[in-house]
Amino acid sequence: MAACNDSSRQDHGLQRLSLQERMLLGFEVEQFLYHEASLLDDRKLDEWLALCTDDIYYWMPIRRTTTAKEIDNEFTKPGGMAYFDDDKKTLALRVQRLQVGRAWAEDPPSRTRHVVTNVRVVGVDGNDVTVASNFMLYRTRLNSEEDSWIGRREDVLRRDNGAFKLARRSIYLDQTVILAQNMSNLF
Amino acid sequence: MAATMIATQRPQWFDPATGVLDRRIFADAEIYRQELTHIFGRGWNFMCHESQLPDSGSFFMNYIGEDQVIVVRDRSRKINVLLNSCPHRGNTVCRAEQGRTNSFLCSYHGWNYDLDGRLVAIPGQEAFYRNDVDKSQWGLGTAAQVESYRGFVFATLDPTAPPLEDYLGWVGKLGLDMLAAQGDLEVLDGIHKNRLQCNWKLAVDNLYDWYHVKISHGSAIRVGFVEEAGMAPLNQMVILGEYGHGIGGPGVTEAELAELEARVVHGAPGEPQWYDLFAKRRLDPRMRKELGPVGSRSLGHPNIFPNLWVSLTNQLCLRLPRGPFETELWWFTLVPKDIPAEARREAIYMANHVFGPAGLLEQDDGENWSHSTRGAKGSHSRTLPLNYAMGRGHDRVQHDPSGQSCIETVVNEHGQRWTYQSWQEWMQADSWQELIANHSLPPAEVV
Numbered sequence: 001m002a003a004c005n006d007s008s009r010q011d012h013g014l015q016r017l018s019l020q021e022r023m024l025l026g027f028e029v030e031q032f033l034y035h036e037a038s039l040l041d042d043r044k045l046d047e048w049l050a051l052c053t054d055d056i057y058y059w060m061p062i063r064r065t066t067t068a069k070e071i072d073n074e075f076t077k078p079g080g081m082a083y084f085d086d087d088k089k090t091l092a093l094r095v096q097r098l099q100v101g102r103a104w105a106e107d108p109p110s111r112t113r114h115v116v117t118n119v120r121v122v123g124v125d126g127n128d129v130t131v132a133s134n135f136m137l138y139r140t141r142l143n144s145e146e147d148s149w150i151g152r153r154e155d156v157l158r159r160d161n162g163a164f165k166l167a168r169r170s171i172y173l174d175q176t177v178i179l180a181q182n183m184s185n186l187f
Numbered sequence: 188m189a190a191t192m193i194a195t196q197r198p199q200w201f202d203p204a205t206g207v208l209d210r211r212i213f214a215d216a217e218i219y220r221q222e223l224t225h226i227f228g229r230g231w232n233f234m235c236h237e238s239q240l241p242d243s244g245s246f247f248m249n250y251i252g253e254d255q256v257i258v259v260r261d262r263s264r265k266i267n268v269l270l271n272s273c274p275h276r277g278n279t280v281c282r283a284e285q286g287r288t289n290s291f292l293c294s295y296h297g298w299n300y301d302l303d304g305r306l307v308a309i310p311g312q313e314a315f316y317r318n319d320v321d322k323s324q325w326g327l328g329t330a331a332q333v334e335s336y337r338g339f340v341f342a343t344l345d346p347t348a349p350p351l352e353d354y355l356g357w358v359g360k361l362g363l364d365m366l367a368a369q370g371d372l373e374v375l376d377g378i379h380k381n382r383l384q385c386n387w388k389l390a391v392d393n394l395y396d397w398y399h400v401k402i403s404h405g406s407a408i409r410v411g412f413v414e415e416a417g418m419a420p421l422n423q424m425v426i427l428g429e430y431g432h433g434i435g436g437p438g439v440t441e442a443e444l445a446e447l448e449a450r451v452v453h454g455a456p457g458e459p460q461w462y463d464l465f466a467k468r469r470l471d472p473r474m475r476k477e478l479g480p481v482g483s484r485s486l487g488h489p490n491i492f493p494n495l496w497v498s499l500t501n502q503l504c505l506r507l508p509r510g511p512f513e514t515e516l517w518w519f520t521l522v523p524k525d526i527p528a529e530a531r532r533e534a535i536y537m538a539n540h541v542f543g544p545a546g547l548l549e550q551d552d553g554e555n556w557s558h559s560t561r562g563a564k565g566s567h568s569r570t571l572p573l574n575y576a577m578g579r580g581h582d583r584v585q586h587d588p589s590g591q592s593c594i595e596t597v598v599n600e601h602g603q604r605w606t607y608q609s610w611q612e613w614m615q616a617d618s619w620q621e622l623i624a625n626h627s628l629p630p631a632e633v634v
Contacts, residue, residue: 060545062377070286079532081377081520085539093410097547102405105550176284177515178381181553183545 013124022121029131030119032157032164037114040186045095048186049088053158053167058091060084060171060187075172083183084171094186105184110141112185127159128167137187139180147180149173153187197615201607206576206600208607213386214563218614219511226493226613227252229622230430231334231341231354233495233505234258234268236521238338238373244287244302250507251344256330257281257291258340261302266335268342269304270328280327291327304329336360337367347619355491357591358428358629361482362489362497368477369468369501370523375535379518379543385556386563387494387508388610390516393552394488394496394504395435395602397423398577403555407547412540417461424485425594425601427629430622431609435602436487436499438595439466444484462486465499481591490602492609500537512560518543575600575607582634594634601634 017025039048052058060083061075076082086094097103115136123130132154139147156168171187200209200218212218228251235247235258246259248271255271257280271279273293280291280300290307291300299308304327309320330342334351341351348354355363366372383390393399400418401408408415417437424438439447439462447463448470449455460466465486469475475483489497496504503519520538522531542549563569578599586592594601608627616622 062379064284065282066286067283067288070283073286076377079535081375081379081535082539083379083543083545085536090540093412093547096410097406097412100406100409102402102409103551104403104406104554176380178379178544180381180544181383181557182381182550184550 014121017124025124025129026119026121028164029121029129029157033116033119033131033133033155036166037116041112041114043098043109045098045186049092049095051164051166052088052091053160053165054088056086056088056091056167056169058084058086058169058171060173063173063176065176083173083178084187091186103184105182108142110139110185113138114187122154129157129159129164131155131157135187137185139185149175149180149187151187199611200614201575201604201611203604203608206574206579206604208573208575210563210571210573211569212563212607212610213389213560214511214569216511219508221614222508223252225616226610227508229343229345229348229613229619230493231332231343231348231351231491233491233503234266234333234340234342236338236372236374236503236519237266237335237340238524239285240266240340242287244289246281246283246288247285248281248283249505251330251342252508253510254344255279256342258342259288259302265303266333266340267303268330268333269300270330272328273298273300274306274325274327298325300327336363338372339363339367345619349619349623354430356429356432358426358434358489359430359432359491361426361478361591362432362434362491364477364482365485365489365497366501366503366521368474370525372521373524375520375522375538377520379516381516381544382509383514383516383553383557384512385514385553385560386511387506387514388606389556389559390506390514391490391494391496392603392606393556394490395425395433395600395606397436398598398600399555403551404548406551412547414461421597423596423598424481424487425596425599426481426485426487426592427594427601427605427634429628430626431492431606431613432490433492433602433605434485434487434489435599436485437462438484438593439486440484444469479587479589479591481587481589481593485593490606492606493613498542500541501534502538502542504542514556516544575603579604580633584629584631584634586631592629592631605629 036051059078062081063075066074098106116133118134120132121129122132134152137149151171151173154170155166157164158167200212232251234249239247240260243260243262246257249256249258257269257271260266271281273280275298276295278293278295280293297310298306301307306322306325331344331346332348333342336351407413408418422438426434444466447466450457451467469483486499494506498504501521505517507515509515522534540547582594582596584592584594612626616625
């Protein structure tokens with residue numbers, strides 16, 4: 001199956017948890033995602049970056065319109081061509097870039113709103129929790145410009161001294177041709 | 188004012204003598220419609236690289252102007268360019284961006300076309316049409332000519348267009364040779380595509396623009412993603428070619444190449460330079476021979492007129508018009524097939540992080556071009572000309588004994604002026620015959 005559907009696997013680690021344990025875990029996960037989204041929208045990007053593990057892989061593949069028969073080829077593969085193909089160092093460059101001046105795509109700054117929904121814990125493996133969610137990212141800038149992206153994320157959250165950190169984020173946009181002048185924001 | 192003078196027969200939008208441009212060319216719907224026929228309909232348009240069509244039935248969807256075309260390899264392994272429009276009702280017969288198929292079946296009534304565009308089946312041919320339809324007359328429209336140059340596939344809708352190699356000339360070929368001479372290439376799976384709110388020509392003219400880098404890309408320089416010395420060097424080399432092709436950007440001297448070779452190949456001491464990565468590709472003697480004494484010193488950006496940018500990052504970028512105010516950018520990334528895994532990964536990292544909509548450089552370009560387009564719409568602003576005069580009259584074309592020529596200078600606007608001068612001649616000509624008879628040859632002396 002396409003990478004997009006990895007979360008359809010049922011994870012045994014998850015099935016071993018009781019309903020109460022899964023409810024608590026679900027709450028923790030949701031609160032983490034909402035907090036993280038608020039940091040992005042509030043432009044607290046250093047704080048956001050601090051929530052990423054040092055070995056994070058932040059990835060948005062290229063999506064193509066294919067026939068139903070060839071739908072397995074809809075997304076490019078990890079390590080290949082992608083819109084985002086970032087380790088922590090590259091994410092740090094993106095964040096720093098916005099702080100040093102002359103980052104015109106974000107000056108004046110865009111206004112963004114991340115709406116995160118349909119949050120599901122789909123796997124538990126030791127300290128790693130795999131979480132699927134849907135998102136809508138609305139961006140408006142200057143006085144009349146609007147972009148919006150809807151898609152699905154699959155994250156790996158890692159417990160680190162009791163708190164979650166983001167260890168992997170895969171972003172599957174629903175657009176094929178990106179209908180925006182850039183993606184100067186984070187998803 | 189020269190730029191706003193409207194002649195009765197031949198509109199003058201650009202005055203090469205002053206470098207003054209009428210900005211209405213970025214916002215006028217009638218000019219745009221004429222570009223679709225006079226430029227995109229007439230020129231050789233880049234379709235894809237042969238590696239994207241490995242098998243019979245492999246196809247890639249592209250555009251000639253706003254006409255959607257299917258580029259497909261047929262059973263005899265020939266590459267065809269078919270108009271994606273069924274001659275029965277005009278519907279598309281292919282809706283995927285790429286893939287593999289045995290035929291193109293129209294989803295409306297089921298007319299079915301072979302990989303060469305021939306109509307092979309009509310439902311109800313006997314019962315409803317009473318066999319009164321000549322299938323041989325109702326195939327898909329095709330490009331008038333399809334040719335490849337070293338694996339790069341081009342098509343034109345004009346049967347009178349000169350052969351591709353004549354069209355490219357030495358400058359267009361040199362631009363593509365900068366990629367092709369690296370070996371047997373393949374396009375990596377995955378093409379960045381995004382849509383800007385700008386006129387396509389503003390995206391094209393920017394590829395020659397080494398003036399904007401320090402400002403537009405100031406943040407990428409400040410965080411050390413690219414080196415200032417590399418992004419705004421003083422030594423610039425411009426090569427201009429017939430029909431509007433050109434190469435513009437940094438040039439290195441023979442001494443710099445020799446220093447690089449001594450340091451990188453033979454281990455002599457020395458500081459790494461910004462151009463090492465790109466210039467290293469030019470050290471191979473076979474490569475130097477292929478690109479020639481001038482071409483192998485150019486680290487600039489070729490443009491295959493009208494809209495194919497050959498980037499130093501081993502990428503091709505098509506600037507596809509979507510109306511006067513919209514442009515799609517498509518980035519194709521190429522590597523030699525036998526490149527070591529680590530170098531392949533490096534090439535992918537660079538392609539994923541420099542350009543494309545999330546690229547650390549390109550993010551900051553789009554709004555400039557969309558606002559320049561907006562600046563061509565205002566009822567007053569559109570009457571004010573634009574200044575493309577930098578360096579005009581101050582440089583001289585140098586002729587190498589090899590036959591190659593170039594301008595060696597500082598940051599300049601020679602490439603942009605040549606683009607608009609050529610564009611104007613394409614727009615003024617009513618046919619290839621007229622364009623061949625009347626087009627300007629590239630400047631040979633003072634420029």
